[in-house]
Amino acid sequence: DVKVTQSSRYLVKRTGEKVFLECVQDMDHENMFWYRQDPGLGLRLIYFSYDVKMKEKGDIPEGYSVSREKKERFSLILESASTNQTSMYLCASSEPGQPYGYTFGSGTRLTVV
Amino acid sequence: QQQVKQSPQSLIVQKGGISIINCAYENTAFDYFPWYQQFPGKGPALLIAIRPDVSEKKEGRFTISFNKSAKQFSLHIMDSQPGDSATYFCAATTNRDDKIIFGKGTRLHILP
Numbered sequence: 001d002v003k004v005t006q007s008s009r010y011l012v013k014r015t016g017e018k019v020f021l022e023c024v025q026d027m028d029h030e031n032m033f034w035y036r037q038d039p040g041l042g043l044r045l046i047y048f049s050y051d052v053k054m055k056e057k058g059d060i061p062e063g064y065s066v067s068r069e070k071k072e073r074f075s076l077i078l079e080s081a082s083t084n085q086t087s088m089y090l091c092a093s094s095e096p097g098q099p100y101g102y103t104f105g106s107g108t109r110l111t112v113v
Numbered sequence: 114q115q116q117v118k119q120s121p122q123s124l125i126v127q128k129g130g131i132s133i134i135n136c137a138y139e140n141t142a143f144d145y146f147p148w149y150q151q152f153p154g155k156g157p158a159l160l161i162a163i164r165p166d167v168s169e170k171k172e173g174r175f176t177i178s179f180n181k182s183a184k185q186f187s188l189h190i191m192d193s194q195p196g197d198s199a200t201y202f203c204a205a206t207t208n209r210d211d212k213i214i215f216g217k218g219t220r221l222h223i224l225p
Contacts, residue, residue, distance in 0.1 A: 004156070031211050040122065042217035043157070043202065050211065058212075090156050096211055100147040104156025 003027075004105035006091050012111045019078040021108050023091030029103075030096050032074035034058075034066065037088040037107070049074055050096070081112045116140055117205050119216030127224050132190040134219045136203035139184065143205040147213070148177065148188050151200040160201070161188075193223045 007022035025032065033048040035058075045058030047066040055066050063085060067075045074093075078085055091105040118137045126132045136146075147162035163170045163177040163186065170177045176189040190197055203216040 033212075040217065042119075043215040045212065048212065092156070094211060097208075098211075100145055100159060100162050100206065100213070102149075102157075102159065102213060104158065106154065106156050 004091055004093055004103050006089075006105040006108050008108050009106065010109050010111075012113060013078075013081050015082060015112055017078075017081045017112075019081045019110065019112075021076040021078075021089055021091075021110070023074045023076070023105055024072050025074075025091075025093040025103070026072065027093060027095075027103065028071070029093035030071070031094045032068065033092045033094075033102070034064075034074065034076045035090045035092065036060070037090055043090065046076065078110075081110075083112050086110060086112045116214045117203060117216040119203050119219060121219060122217070123220040123222070125222045125224060126190075126193045128193065128195060130193050130223075132188075132193045132197065132221055132223070134188045134201055134203065134221070135185065136187065136216050137183075137185045138205050140205070140207075141184070142207045142209070143214075144208050145206045146177070146179065146186050147204050147206070148175075149202040149204060149215070151202065151218075153199075157200075157202055190221075193221075195223045195225050197221060198223050 004025045034046040035043045049068045065077045089108045092102045148160045149157035150160040151157040174191045179186045204213045206213045
């Protein structure tokens with residue numbers, strides 16, 4: 001069964017900490033995405049990547065960075081966590097030319113205290 | 114700038130009833146309109162999708178209706194069941210890039 005795996009289901013971090021959220025996919029997909037999900041705001045795109053070592057800013061990149069050193073792994077980095085980054089973070093992957101075929105991970109619920 | 118507007122934000126329907134979620138878009142370059150279903154504790158999963166050259170697509174109890182001239186599309190869930198209780202996202206995308214634009218979601222609750 002193909003899947004996208006997010007390393008942590010729940011995380012609690014302190015304000016100012018550097019936070020790493022990891023995502024691994026086993027489908028050999030080229031594209032990977034990071035979204036955050038907040039009530040009433042839906043899914044908002046943070047960063048995406050169409051290839052190894054390539055990254056593009058999404059709609060809300062401020063306060064985040066990403067790393068894609070290997071095709072299967074896409075990491076989201078909160079350089080200095082703040083309370084307004086408390087959210088559900090979702091990773092997804094897809095094949096080029098098949099944007100409807102997003103496969104999402106189960107999410108990481110991050111709480112910054 | 115919200116490119117896909119979704120309503121209602123939440124919806125309560127009796128078991129056996131019809132659930133209707135509506136979406137509207139502005140960008141005429143969109144050429145694919147998927148719907149995603151998300152259960153609590155899970156990521157969204159593709160439910161059904163439609164292209165603008167088709168006015169309706171049906172898969173089981175789920176139907177997408179598409180009105181290209183009005184730039185609107187909707188999801189109908191017939192004979193709604195408690196197991197349909199979830200958050201539903203409409204979305205849109207183009208063939209020029211691989212990004213999906215999502216609506217803000219509708220929390221659907223089906224009363225037993």
